[in-house]
Amino acid sequence: MAQIVLDGVTVTAPGDDETTILGETSLRLTERRIALIGGNGSGKSTLARLLNGLTAPATGSVRVDDLDTVRDGAAVRRRVGFVFTDPDSQLVMPTCAEDVALSLRRTRLPKAERRERAVEILGTYGLAHLADVSVHSLSGGQKQLLAVAGVLATDPDVIVADEPTTLLDLHNTRRIADLLFGLRQQVVLVTHDLELATRCDRALVIAGGVIAFDGDPAEAAASYRESVSR
Amino acid sequence: MTASLLGMYRPGTTVVHRLAVGPKLATLAAFAVAVTLLRGPWSALCFLAAAVAVALWARIGVRATARAMRPILFLATVFAGFQLWRVGWPLAVEVAGDLLSLVLLAVVVTATTPTDDVIDAITRACEPLRRFGVDPERVGLAIALMMRAVPDILDIASQTRDAAKARGLERDPRALLVPLALRTVARARATGDALAARGIVDD
Ligand SMILES: Nc1ncnc2c1ncn2[C@@H]1O[C@H](COP(=O)(O)OP(=O)(O)OP(=O)(O)O)[C@@H](O)[C@H]1O
Ligand SMILES: [Mg+2]
Numbered sequence: 118m119a120q121i122v123l124d125g126v127t128v129t130a131p132g133d134d135e136t137t138i139l140g141e142t143s144l145r146l147t148e149r150r151i152a153l154i155g156g157n158g159s160g161k162s163t164l165a166r167l168l169n170g171l172t173a174p175a176t177g178s179v180r181v182d183d184l185d186t187v188r189d190g191a192a193v194r195r196r197v198g199f200v201f202t203d204p205d206s207q208l209v210m211p212t213c214a215e216d217v218a219l220s221l222r223r224t225r226l227p228k229a230e231r232r233e234r235a236v237e238i239l240g241t242y243g244l245a246h247l248a249d250v251s252v253h254s255l256s257g258g259q260k261q262l263l264a265v266a267g268v269l270a271t272d273p274d275v276i277v278a279d280e281p282t283t284l285l286d287l288h289n290t291r292r293i294a295d296l297l298f299g300l301r302q303q304v305v306l307v308t309h310d311l312e313l314a315t316r317c318d319r320a321l322v323i324a325g326g327v328i329a330f331d332g333d334p335a336e337a338a339a340s341y342r343e344s345v346s347r
Numbered sequence: 348m349t350a351s352l353l354g355m356y357r358p359g360t361t362v363v364h365r366l367a368v369g370p371k372l373a374t375l376a377a378f379a380v381a382v383t384l385l386r387g388p389w390s391a392l393c394f395l396a397a398a399v400a401v402a403l404w405a406r407i408g409v410r411a412t413a414r415a416m417r418p419i420l421f422l423a424t425v426f427a428g429f430q431l432w433r434v435g436w437p438l439a440v441e442v443a444g445d446l447l448s449l450v451l452l453a454v455v456v457t458a459t460t461p462t463d464d465v466i467d468a469i470t471r472a473c474e475p476l477r478r479f480g481v482d483p484e485r486v487g488l489a490i491a492l493m494m495r496a497v498p499d500i501l502d503i504a505s506q507t508r509d510a511a512k513a514r515g516l517e518r519d520p521r522a523l524l525v526p527l528a529l530r531t532v533a534r535a536r537a538t539g540d541a542l543a544a545r546g547i548v549d550d
Binding site: 207 | 356357358461463491499534537540542544546547
């Protein structure tokens with residue numbers, strides 16, 4: 118598993134360094150499956166985005182296998198894939214095969230092979246029949262599956278997923294969750310689904326920009342539930 | 348759902364599909380110049396006929412094309428109506444004909460060319476600009492993204508119109524324009540984030 122190390126990290130609001138949105142946090146994330154839970158606006162996405170340098174820390178450092186997310190941003194992003202809540206913002210090409218092929222551009226494969234490889238990857242996720250179909254015409258579940266396929270296409274070591282199932286129905290939630298839990302990669306999963314969180318090896322509860330609990334997922338879920346009912 | 352054809356590749360085997368990307372884009376550019384330079388209703392009608400002929404030749408589907416053209420058809424009618432009232436029918440025909448033929452040919456080109464090929468062609472064409480600090484790969488990607496953004500923005504516009512209608516605000520331009528602008532910017536930022544996360548705009 119990758120070594121993700123946060124060392125004295127704080128995050129402030131962009132354009133306003135007086136407002137802290139993540140208080141000083143030091144963490145070492147090495148488990149295979151890690152859940153981040155907490156209420157709306159608690160700072161889950163902020164923490165998730167730190168892990169591949171989409172958000173830069175105001176103080177401290179974030180390192181993935183000793184690569185600094187700010188200094189070695191490109192190398193970190195090759196290692197850490199990110200799945201967003203809304204696949205519409207992640208899918209950028211008109212057809213499914215083209216979108217996966219776009220991920221493969223940085224592999225420097227020749228174009229014909231890129232397309233072949235893209236169709237092959239779609240096949241792995243049961244999407245081969247949609248290769249030349251418009252991304253616009255997919256269902257929400259298919260879109261999210263395609264988004265995950267596009268991220269996995271470049272074979273990263275870590276997948277950070279920010280509420281990947283929030284927009285999905287029960288069936289597709291299960292499909293995406295089973296896919297994520299079945300990966301060889303390390304997975305950091307932001308979720309409001311406590312059932313999913315308890316399938317992880319470790320869970321962090323975030324409240325008001327600080328880590329309120331860190332440890333066993335069942336206990337984490339209980340502590341989060343209790344904090345809500347208080 | 349507004350399934351615009353702009354930015355939507357539909358595989359096929361017609362001559363138009365098989366034409367190399369470079370000549371195809373060059374033809375589109377030449378057509379655009381000719382349409383803008385040649386005045387008068389008759390040339391506009393000729394251009395429109397030519398664009399329709401190419402669309403039929405490329406077999407991109409009458410119904411899908413009509414659907415993709417609907418917003419432009421609406422715009423063309425508004426412009427033509429205005430010219431008819433202010434100037435007269437020749438200018439009205441010219442304006443509508445020019446607009447429709449240009450957009451139609453652009454639709455045909457994007458529908459018959461894989462986006463990847465468009466990116467590569469533009470990247471190659473911009474290669475000489477590298478020495479002025481331009482990153483050709485980035486320019487190619489930016490243009491492909493602009494093509495892809497068109498159906499997205501139309502989608503957002505129709506959702507915004509529905510939301511305004513639901514609140515009884517459909518006559519208030521602020522209820523349409525402000526959310527449309529904010530959501531378009533938010534979508535652009537999210538796409539930028541996603542590209543960065545996928546390592547596509549790095550190095
Ligand atoms: N660009 C920004 N400018 C100012 N404040 C921001 C910005 N982005 C986030 N915040 C603030 O930081 C806090 C944490 O936001 P974050 O998106 O990390 O929350 P979250 O836990 O992911 O919430 P949700 O469950 O709604 O996704 C929020 O209070 C939010 O208002
Ligand atoms: Mg969030």
